[in-house]
Amino acid sequence: MIEVSALNKHFGANHVLRDCSLAIDAGEVVTLLGASGCGKTTLLRCIAGFETPQQGRVTLAGEDVTTLPPNRRDVGFVFQNYALFPHMTVAENVGYGLSVRRADRKTMESSVAEALDMVSLTGFEDRFPKSLSGGQQQRVALARALVLHPKVLLMDEAFNALDAKLRGAMQIELRKIVKRVGLTAVCVTHDQDEALTISDRIAVMSEGRIEQFASPQTIYDSPTTAFVADFIGAANVLPRKAADRFVADDQGWANDVQSIVVRPENFNLTPQVVPGAVPGRVDFVRLTGPDMAYEIALDGGPSVRALIDRHDHIQLDVGDQVYVSVRDKDGCKPVLGAL
Numbered sequence: 001m002i003e004v005s006a007l008n009k010h011f012g013a014n015h016v017l018r019d020c021s022l023a024i025d026a027g028e029v030v031t032l033l034g035a036s037g038c039g040k041t042t043l044l045r046c047i048a049g050f051e052t053p054q055q056g057r058v059t060l061a062g063e064d065v066t067t068l069p070p071n072r073r074d075v076g077f078v079f080q081n082y083a084l085f086p087h088m089t090v091a092e093n094v095g096y097g098l099s100v101r102r103a104d105r106k107t108m109e110s111s112v113a114e115a116l117d118m119v120s121l122t123g124f125e126d127r128f129p130k131s132l133s134g135g136q137q138q139r140v141a142l143a144r145a146l147v148l149h150p151k152v153l154l155m156d157e158a159f160n161a162l163d164a165k166l167r168g169a170m171q172i173e174l175r176k177i178v179k180r181v182g183l184t185a186v187c188v189t190h191d192q193d194e195a196l197t198i199s200d201r202i203a204v205m206s207e208g209r210i211e212q213f214a215s216p217q218t219i220y221d222s223p224t225t226a227f228v229a230d231f232i233g234a235a236n237v238l239p240r241k242a243a244d245r246f247v248a249d250d251q252g253w254a255n256d257v258q259s260i261v262v263r264p265e266n267f268n269l270t271p272q273v274v275p276g277a278v279p280g281r282v283d284f285v286r287l288t289g290p291d292m293a294y295e296i297a298l299d300g301g302p303s304v305r306a307l308i309d310r311h312d313h314i315q316l317d318v319g320d321q322v323y324v325s326v327r328d329k330d331g332c333k334p335v336l337g338a339l
């Protein structure tokens, strides 16, 4: 449905997108995830038509749209700040795109009603934006994009203005709506939890490049680079030499592998010495809710983070001697690069 091929975008001397390529299937929800300034918005704006790349191609449903303006592409765009018109009612806001296209009154009313139904705001037609909660305003902005039945929905940090709890609820709601309507969606976020919640696939970006494009499970379980491992979830990115202490005969890791990733839940802690375990000392203990999170300073370094299910009933305090081993050697993943 969306194909981005070898896109390069410069703003003056600033090379903002570097050979970005993505192929997104119809009905997929994809997020562009990365730190501030890595080029997420610029890539989204190239797909929407608000920016034109110097090199590369964008195709939508097989049509080359690289140089077409936004209104000639079949895309709906939801901006970071919703940009609702304050002097217009909810119905007028949602119907705005249709009135620009000179739709007749009947089409307009039924389409607006349908779009408001999709976002569960039936009955809010005559309200004004300022009388709505943040989450409701967010859904009006979504309805305004959905009313035009775009092939593709593009959203730029659309949940930023919401508090944490509402934000979590809206993420689930968005995914349900997009799946029900059968849209193809590309969302920008710098929030890894949001990416894990809404996406079929995540494109992790760094300095204008796409580092990895894969499902949330693959990104979490098999990151390809140290950067991706560190960006998604909590990770111990260990120098190869340090990891050798846990995985005695290295698993046939390739020569160019520099680091080994061990997720905190893959470490096991015991107060007594066990064969193959590495001794260390508890540096910090924190309750996360279901788990206890430990920082362990290994004898001879480095420090690692371990997450232990509270049902395991391990009692360890700061300063205690502890022995660290890995539960699953296959869960120790070789990656390129170092931190």
Ligand SMILES: Nc1ncnc2c1ncn2[C@@H]1O[C@H](COP(=O)(O)OP(=O)(O)OP(=O)(O)O)[C@@H](O)[C@H]1O
Residues within 6 Å of the ligand: 011, 014, 016, 034, 035, 036, 037, 038, 039, 040, 041, 042, 043, 190
């Ligand atoms: N119109 C522009 N003119 C000049 N430079 C720009 C323009 N738009 C973006 N940039 C630059 O391009 C780089 C990437 O910006 P972009 O907005 O794509 O980042 P982002 O990943 O969306 O960041 P954030 O998470 O902060 O929104 C930044 O260095 C930014 O300053």
Ligand SMILES: [Mg+2]
Residues within 6 Å of the ligand: 040, 041, 042, 188
């Ligand atoms: Mg941005």
